[in-house]
Amino acid sequence: MVQPYLYQRVELVEPDWTRFPGWRDVTAAEWESAQWQRAHCVKNVAQLRAVIGELVAESFYADLVADQERHATMSMLIPPQMLNTFAAAAVPGGRGSLTDAFFADPVRRYMLPVASDRDPEWPSHPYAVRDSLHEAEMWVVEGLTHRYPTKVLAELTNTCPQYCGHCTRMDLVGNSTPTVDKHRFELKPADRHDRMLAYLRATPGVRDVVVSGGDVANLPWPRLEAFVGALLEIDNIRDIRLASKGLIGIPQHWMDDEVRAGMERLAKVARHRGVGLAVHTHANSAASITPLVARAAGGLLDAGVRDVRNQGVLLRGVNDSVPALLDLCFALLDGAAITPYYFYQCDMIPGSEHWRLSLAQAQHLQHGIMGYLPGFATPRIVADVPYVGKRWVHQVESYDQVRGISLWTKNYRTSIESDDTAAISRVYPYYDPIHSLPAAGQAYWRREAGIVAAS
Numbered sequence: 050m051v052q053p054y055l056y057q058r059v060e061l062v063e064p065d066w067t068r069f070p071g072w073r074d075v076t077a078a079e080w081e082s083a084q085w086q087r088a089h090c091v092k093n094v095a096q097l098r099a100v101i102g103e104l105v106a107e108s109f110y111a112d113l114v115a116d117q118e119r120h121a122t123m124s125m126l127i128p129p130q131m132l133n134t135f136a137a138a139a140v141p142g143g144r145g146s147l148t149d150a151f152f153a154d155p156v157r158r159y160m161l162p163v164a165s166d167r168d169p170e171w172p173s174h175p176y177a178v179r180d181s182l183h184e185a186e187m188w189v190v191e192g193l194t195h196r197y198p199t200k201v202l203a204e205l206t207n208t209c210p211q212y213c214g215h216c217t218r219m220d221l222v223g224n225s226t227p228t229v230d231k232h233r234f235e236l237k238p239a240d241r242h243d244r245m246l247a248y249l250r251a252t253p254g255v256r257d258v259v260v261s262g263g264d265v266a267n268l269p270w271p272r273l274e275a276f277v278g279a280l281l282e283i284d285n286i287r288d289i290r291l292a293s294k295g296l297i298g299i300p301q302h303w304m305d306d307e308v309r310a311g312m313e314r315l316a317k318v319a320r321h322r323g324v325g326l327a328v329h330t331h332a333n334s335a336a337s338i339t340p341l342v343a344r345a346a347g348g349l350l351d352a353g354v355r356d357v358r359n360q361g362v363l364l365r366g367v368n369d370s371v372p373a374l375l376d377l378c379f380a381l382l383d384g385a386a387i388t389p390y391y392f393y394q395c396d397m398i399p400g401s402e403h404w405r406l407s408l409a410q411a412q413h414l415q416h417g418i419m420g421y422l423p424g425f426a427t428p429r430i431v432a433d434v435p436y437v438g439k440r441w442v443h444q445v446e447s448y449d450q451v452r453g454i455s456l457w458t459k460n461y462r463t464s465i466e467s468d469d470t471a472a473i474s475r476v477y478p479y480y481d482p483i484h485s486l487p488a489a490g491q492a493y494w495r496r497e498a499g500i501v502a503a504s
């Protein structure tokens with residue numbers, strides 16, 4: 050039977066890292082060591098050049114430098130595991146033989162953005178802002194966002210083992226770049242973590258804690274284990290989700306003996322207390338799901354965590370088609386036993402306009418992926434609407450597709466709205482990327498942009 054999408058079981062493959070000149074002599078033991086991976090992360094153009102050399106042309110490096118100097122909101126940090134998935138199907142030959150494949154590569158497009166990727170007229174939407182989800186406004190303790198009635202987000206660290214170009218927390222996460230001076234936590238980590246725990250002990254209405262950052266893979270293991278162990282002693286906490294893109298970017302971290310043994314201890318206590326301890330990760334392309342990722346995820350399940358789930362981000366040029374999304378979901382589910390869970394619209398931070406999709410495109414993708422995956426593993430595509438929270442893309446109240454303005458409502462108050470009687474009856478706007486609009490809509494924003502800038 051002919052179907053719009055043809056399912057085929059695909060075996061995962063670890064791309065051969067020795068195809069890159071800089072890694073020609075790297076052994077499997079080195080490759081599988083978290084320490085080796087961390088010590089050989091690519092943090093600048095010179096280090097990238099030392100790995101891939103002349104396989105990509107000077108034009109690529111120049112494009113990358115231009116982006117670093119003029120646009121990047123995140124500094125460069127790519128573990129070898131992740132860089133090795135770039136252009137994996139292309140055959141390296143002579144000088145420049147991987148240039149086209151690098152420019153086109155979906156993982157490269159969000160982990161290593163170049164200036165020519167960006168939207169020349171609208172690099173940012175006029176309403177794009179740092180901390181676009183206003184998380185810091187909802188901090189009840191520094192780094193603890195209480196946005197939903199029963200759930201909190203605990204940002205334990207402001208670093209990650211890899212930095213994604215489109216990071217929502219670009220305001221806080223990672224090193225400053227030429228265009229973004231990052232905010233910094235003021236309290237010492239131990240003080241912040243203690244105050245978070247004190248708030249949670251005193252707030253029985255919270256039952257669900259996302260332990261995040263940054264990325265929990267960057268916390269010293271004893272510190273993370275102590276924090277999660279303390280959460281497990283709070284009666285009202287029934288779900289704990291550890292957020293780590295590192296499971297995809299540097300799975301070697303989660304395969305490390307100390308981390309494995311610690312996860313087993315935590316999972317045992319969680320099971321005993323009936324708490325759902327899960328790991329949430331962030332993969333955006335099927336290319337990222339390799340046998341090492343599957344081994345690391347399998348190790349977490351063997352350790353006794355309840356589930357490993359994926360929260361991807363919809364990104365133009367990365368996964369903005371039904372086959373790209375379904376290929377990723379099946380690689381996660383069939384290959385690595387990771388449950389596809391959400392795809393988020395890319396948030397409205399500065400510099401993200403070229404990555405973002407319109408609401409109509411997101412609705413089309415949600416429609417297109419229905420019916421192929423089991424229901425429990427069919428991801429919802431959601432927009433994280435400022436001051437609202439996650440909304441399924443078909444929940445929109447009204448939608449002006451010419452100006453690209455959608456309006457949304459919510460059914461709860463955030464922690465800063467306890468006295469706001471209109472919070473639940475108000476409508477909240479969200480905006481399509483301007484490049485996706487018809488000519489009349491683009492003309493509207495050319496007029497509007499001047500008004501926004503002057504206000």
Ligand code: SF4
Nearest residue numbers: 209212213216263294
């Ligand atoms: S891993 Fe998450 S927090 Fe870290 S840079 Fe990527 S998107 Fe941001």
